[in-house]
Amino acid sequence: MARDERSPDKRNGRSTPTSRDVAARAGVAQSTVSAVMSGKRAVSAETRARVERAMRDLQYQPNAGARTLRTAKTNVVALIVHLGPSADAAESVPYIDTIIDRARENDYEVVLSTVREGPEGIARLAGRSICDAFVLMDIQPDDDRIPAAHDLGLPVVLVGRPEDPRGLDVVDFNTRRSAELLVDELAITGHRHIAVLGEPADGHDHFRFVLDFYDAARARADLHGIDLTVVPRASDGWDGVVACADQLLAHRDDRLGLITRAPRVTEWLVRLLYDRHLVPGVDISLAAFCTDGTALSYPRPITNVSPRPQAVSNLAMELLFDRLEGAEGPPRLEMVEPRGLVRRATTALFFE
Template sequence: MARDERSPDRRNGRSAPTSRDVAALAGVAQSTVSAVMSGKRAVSAETRARVERAMRELRYQPNAGARTLRTAKTNVIALIVYLGPKADAVESVPYIERIIEEARRHDYEVVLSTVREGPDGITRLAGRSICDAFVIMDIQLDDDRVPAAHELDLPVVLVGRPKDPQGLDVVDFNTRGSAELLVDELAITGHRHIAVLGEPGDEQERFQFVLDFYDAATDRAALHGIELTVVPRPFDGWDGIAACADQLLTHRDDRLGLITRTPRATEWLVRLLHDRQLTPGQDVSLAGFCTDDTALSYARPITNVSPRPRAVSSLAMRLLFERLEGADGPPRLELVQPEGLVRRATTALFIEGG
């Protein structure tokens, strides 16, 4: 077969062919070649066949690889999750692992972005045409990434609930149900007082699932007739715990139960109780919202409700692949429900015969 003399030949040490070479050989405009590759504009079957034939003859390979030529897809999903200094990277791992597992099960790869870049990061990734869809985690109530995601002509699933999802699918965990289970545990085991370790500064106001947790704990304690206090930290870190320790332990001698919302907070309270020579499960109770793996990592395993990170990620990926496969319909909001509470060594039984 004759070869266009203008077309480079890598076997002869020349540069790789370009889309301009493909356009010249196919007898079409360069923009038509781009339309065939991207699928963003209708191209007649005859013209598409000429372009694809020219690609094969020239052995033309765009950056996204040969599969993109056949399907106009990259088979790559962009996962945006923040792993900065205040994030609990260990707790993020099962979310990320399950997303990667589900992607590979569908013959997709995952590009992971772990820096909080705001909308610019989303726009940059989409502009490079290296992914077919986005999963965006750690969504805040007022999240400037949501409008940028809304503008993409790609499937997007948000993990976390913004005030306005702008027509995007949303997956979250039912933290109201989790807080209710934790308070119920302390109620049925005879506690008179509950102290919930709160957030530093205005952190509580940033995420819907955090607001839900504290509101539900307060409402449930009132239903049981138990005194509950949410004790905010004046600042983040261990120093913040130390600063509010006396308030947390005000009722240490009167059937006190402590509730934590994060693994890191649980770790800090275990340390605090050790420093104050209090044994969780005997002198006071400690119940946490953390994974089973985290709860079992302590010398005295923690009574806990799991946030079920793998179930959250599995649901997010199911919704995403339904959209990738062409599912239409209104945007969806789906909550993963807690499976239940596991009583472990840190629940003290302050009941008759306990």
């Protein structure tokens, strides 16, 4: 879709008003302004009048590209998710599968982009006029894709919280509360030390939910008066876990509990414990932030808090279809809460 942003008016030194300005003045989403101009979805008479009045007040004139906005729906949603070499596909697949299922239930198809692209990738998909809406995953705090997504004039839902969502709808999971539940489990079962297997030492993982997880774990351990260390992996992959094993297991003989944050890392840690002849739930504890399916896939089922990927994705699609059907109102921030912790075989009970 062509953008209707225009260059500053050099004749009078003022910027020409944009659809964003119209949306702000009318108190509606930018996609509603686009709908009024294109007629691609129904807008109430009262809202249409408000938008048209704002256009007149601002002397807004859409450019030629905006006048040719398509009116035919494609019934396609673009899903942009990063599955690079260091990504844990086991984390992303449940989200992707749920989004595709929900789209098909509503007679939509999904175009999936798994390459980490900046604003250019969003602009390219939008420019082909093949999508009615976008879902963006792997949102970083200062994500350079968000301004481009905002300017599309299409419904967009972000899965993950940026510092500034620019008026877009956001769905996120409360990883802070998840970390607190994992630390609480080890505290109430008599552990003296907690080691959290962290991100690669040379990594550049700036996702807010990752930072929230570690920050909350440290704060909760301080509250309980328990020693907690976040141990960075020496590098990504199995060798990076082996390289930090001695630091991770330093207190193995003094009521040590381990916490992991991702399915693949949990798998590596289980392997490490068996290599070191340590039985999780007997010699040492292991509590993971992973789905119930992952937790139950091991011979000794793992104590866990689930990130509830289906709930997060279902809510994101609910918001998206609300906007596609003409729902108005301010941008929404929806947080999915953990259901709680499930104690399984890997919790050792170190009571006095």
